[in-house]
Amino acid sequence: MKKLDRYGYVFIAPFWIIFLIFSIYPVALTFYYSFTNYTGSGVAEVVGLANYTRLLTDSYFLEAFVNTWKIWGVNFVLQIGLALLLAMIFSDMRVKLKGLSFFRSAFFLPNLITISSVALLFGILLDWQHGSLNMMLLKLGLISEPINWLNEPTTAQLSVSLILTWMWFGHSFIVVMAGVSGISKDYYEAALIDGANRWQTFISITLPLLKPILLYIMITSLIGGLQLFDLPMLLTDGVGSPDGSLNTMVLYLYNQAFKYNNYGYAAAVAYGLFVITLLFSAIVFKGMFKNERRKPGQV
Amino acid sequence: MKKIFSFLSIAALGVGLLSGCSGSGESGGSADVDLRVWSFTDELKEPITTFEEKNGVKVELTIVPIADYPAKLKPALESGVGAPDVFTGEIAFLKQWVDAGYWENLSESPYNADEIADNYVPYVFDLGKDQDGNVRALSWQTTPGGLYYKRSIAKEVLGTDDPDQIGEMLGSMDQVFDVAEKMKQKGYRMFPDEGSIRWFAQGANPQPWVNENNELMLTEEKMSFFDHAKTLRENSYTALAPEWSPSWLEAMDKPITVKEGGKETETQVFSYVLPTWGLHSVLKENVKETAGDWAVTSGPSPYFWGGTWLGVYNKSDNKELAYDFVKMMTQDDEFLTDWAKETGDVLAYNPVTDAIKEDFSDEFLGGQNNYEFFLEQAEQIKPGIVTKYDQQLDTLYGTAVQQYVDGKMSKKEAIEDFYKKVQNAYPDLTVK
Numbered sequence: 159m160k161k162l163d164r165y166g167y168v169f170i171a172p173f174w175i176i177f178l179i180f181s182i183y184p185v186a187l188t189f190y191y192s193f194t195n196y197t198g199s200g201v202a203e204v205v206g207l208a209n210y211t212r213l214l215t216d217s218y219f220l221e222a223f224v225n226t227w228k229i230w231g232v233n234f235v236l237q238i239g240l241a242l243l244l245a246m247i248f249s250d251m252r253v254k255l256k257g258l259s260f261f262r263s264a265f266f267l268p269n270l271i272t273i274s275s276v277a278l279l280f281g282i283l284l285d286w287q288h289g290s291l292n293m294m295l296l297k298l299g300l301i302s303e304p305i306n307w308l309n310e311p312t313t314a315q316l317s318v319s320l321i322l323t324w325m326w327f328g329h330s331f332i333v334v335m336a337g338v339s340g341i342s343k344d345y346y347e348a349a350l351i352d353g354a355n356r357w358q359t360f361i362s363i364t365l366p367l368l369k370p371i372l373l374y375i376m377i378t379s380l381i382g383g384l385q386l387f388d389l390p391m392l393l394t395d396g397v398g399s400p401d402g403s404l405n406t407m408v409l410y411l412y413n414q415a416f417k418y419n420n421y422g423y424a425a426a427v428a429y430g431l432f433v434i435t436l437l438f439s440a441i442v443f444k445g446m447f448k449n450e451r452r453k454p455g456q457v
Numbered sequence: 458m459k460k461i462f463s464f465l466s467i468a469a470l471g472v473g474l475l476s477g478c479s480g481s482g483e484s485g486g487s488a489d490v491d492l493r494v495w496s497f498t499d500e501l502k503e504p505i506t507t508f509e510e511k512n513g514v515k516v517e518l519t520i521v522p523i524a525d526y527p528a529k530l531k532p533a534l535e536s537g538v539g540a541p542d543v544f545t546g547e548i549a550f551l552k553q554w555v556d557a558g559y560w561e562n563l564s565e566s567p568y569n570a571d572e573i574a575d576n577y578v579p580y581v582f583d584l585g586k587d588q589d590g591n592v593r594a595l596s597w598q599t600t601p602g603g604l605y606y607k608r609s610i611a612k613e614v615l616g617t618d619d620p621d622q623i624g625e626m627l628g629s630m631d632q633v634f635d636v637a638e639k640m641k642q643k644g645y646r647m648f649p650d651e652g653s654i655r656w657f658a659q660g661a662n663p664q665p666w667v668n669e670n671n672e673l674m675l676t677e678e679k680m681s682f683f684d685h686a687k688t689l690r691e692n693s694y695t696a697l698a699p700e701w702s703p704s705w706l707e708a709m710d711k712p713i714t715v716k717e718g719g720k721e722t723e724t725q726v727f728s729y730v731l732p733t734w735g736l737h738s739v740l741k742e743n744v745k746e747t748a749g750d751w752a753v754t755s756g757p758s759p760y761f762w763g764g765t766w767l768g769v770y771n772k773s774d775n776k777e778l779a780y781d782f783v784k785m786m787t788q789d790d791e792f793l794t795d796w797a798k799e800t801g802d803v804l805a806y807n808p809v810t811d812a813i814k815e816d817f818s819d820e821f822l823g824g825q826n827n828y829e830f831f832l833e834q835a836e837q838i839k840p841g842i843v844t845k846y847d848q849q850l851d852t853l854y855g856t857a858v859q860q861y862v863d864g865k866m867s868k869k870e871a872i873e874d875f876y877k878k879v880q881n882a883y884p885d886l887t888v889k
Contacts, residue, residue, distance in 0.1 A: 199535060303719060401860070
């Protein structure tokens with residue numbers, strides 16, 4: 159019996175070896191580099207906590223932190239709101255909307271396009287002088303001068319948020335729908351008989367029962383959102399223009415490492431990002447399940 | 458039986474794992490390849506075929522797109538695992554690489570590259586040297602810049618389409634603005650965007666961004682870019698089509714609409730400021746109807762933009778063959794003559810260019826001999842002004858100027874913002 163046990167370890171060894179080489183080793187090496195002034199070539203000199211003290215006083219990192227939250231926050235509210243609204247419509251027993259599978263794939267489609275194509279597409283749509291959006295608004299007489307969407311901090315951030323929403327609401331919608339279809343129809347029938355209106359049904363039945371699903375969406379979206387990089391990188395000059403408003407944390411990390419060759423400092427930025435992600439995931443988790451134990455009987 | 462089965466499966470897994478490792482360790486290192494070359498374009502494909510036929514060897518070319526090139530090549534060079542024998546470097550990271558010592562020192566014997574220095578365009582040869590003056594990389598091409606314009610518009614507005622005369626009319630920035638004003642009167646725009654003049658803003662006596670004491674040097678001349686760009690914007694001398702944007706490309710061949718001051722105007726762009734390669738890779742690719750209606754002339758000051766160098770990896774175990782390839786690319790009269798005639802690439806190697814420059818003419822430029830023009834420009838370029846910081850500093854500086862042009866910052870604020878960003882990117886530099 160004992161001998162067989164050992165085989166188990168041998169069988170999982172390939173995974174562990176690969177995991178150690180390709181995941182643990184780079185993470186540990188990055189941690190080491192965060193205490194050095196490594197420039198990508200030559201020798202790494204240990205500089206103690208200098209990179210971390212710099213990180214704490216770095217106004218550009220703070221700016222990146224705030225930007226990332228703003229862009230992700232707006233996107234998340236819109237994305238989850240839209241997904242819930244659509245889920246409400248499609249699951250309504252009184253309306254019985256047809257074509258769910260069609261809409262499900264239609265909403266999900268933007269998620270399948272490579273992000274560089276998305277950036278190119280929206281770059282053209284939002285173009286200052288020749289973009290379709292400005293053309294349309296000008297023709298409709300809503301504006302008299304073309305708006306340089308990607309050249310004003312507010313509109314640039316909003317643009318990124320909306321593009322993200324467009325890309326991800328279908329995904330959230332599918333997950334929410336899966337959650338909704340898991341709720342027993344009995345509750346809704348009971349509510350119907352009791353004379354509850356749509357809003358009451360949604361607030362008192364759908365939403366509480368969807369809580370685990372919503373938590374899942376929120377955490378995955380948060381972790382993905384804090385790593386926002388590709389769109390800001392591709393939409394403007396890649397260093398956060400206009401006015402540093404598209405400077406996100408990972409973009410900042412990337413520029414420090416691969417453009418300015420400050421690998422040591424970039425490693426510290428990476429660990430800063432890691433701590434932030436961990437912290438906020440924990441807060442979200444705690445917040446969502448805070449009152450859970452008190453209402454075991456509630457539906 | 459069971460035991461044998463488990464043993465076999467473990468062995469299979471283990472072998473799979475190990476072969477995976479060794480495979481990545483020696484990528485491309487198959488025994489029948491004599492020379493490995495890395496580059497970021499397919500430009501070297503044909504030369505490599507020629508080289509293979511001449512020497513009876515097998516060469517493997519790895520092409521990595523420019524955006525990933527430094528990030529992919531650097532680890533290979535650092536560790537020496539899976540590294541190439543010969544690799545090219547673009548101007549954007551050339552200085553960093555020659556100083557890092559990845560390329561073999563070609564000043565030493567048996568290469569003695571310094572002996573052939575006089576055969577090259579001075580600035581091109583100079584750029585391949587490291588901080589101690591040793592030659593690390595060579596280049597076959599020179600990439601001086603010019604100002605490409607449409608002949609028909611020149612004739613209508615300026616009364617001539619002769620490149621020499623137009624060049625004289627554009628001898629200084631003030632003269633450029635005079636011509637721009639004339640263009641505007643007739644309903645044309647001088648440039649596609651404000652960034653067009655950035656090379657001229659360095660003036661006739663360009664200085665490096667960073668001096669030998671590691672100080673950032675924002676000279677008066679460099680700063681004039683702010684005012685010149687603002688002048689272009691305020692007087693509507695540009696078509697508001699930013700470089701590389703779809704409208705920038707489209708305006709080369711077609712009229713373009715500009716929306717400003719609450720109205721739409723249709724106009725045409727007179728000129729594009731581009732270097733040698735701009736003709737083949739940008740203009741010819743995007744222009745159909747107006748082909749033949751173009752010409753190239755000089756702006757207020759000579760400049761160069763881009764360029765590719767190549768050298769031998771210092772840890773290569775086949776340095777002799779590697780240098781043979783570098784030699785063919787940069788010193789072989791026969792090969793370079795064919796290459797120049799076929800591609801129109803402006804060479805940096807004088808023995809060949811002296812022999813062939815007089816016979817060139819380009820249909821696209823209405824039969825103009827752009828080859829001679831560019832060689833003259835190349836001779837005027839001052840060596841020694843490129844630093845390893847240039848690529849990023851130019852981007853940050855361009856952004857600062859744009860902020861000012863768009864009216865979002867005053868000139869003072871934009872410069873302070875620029876200083877702050879430079880200090881953040883390069884903590885080692887002294888920034889005033």
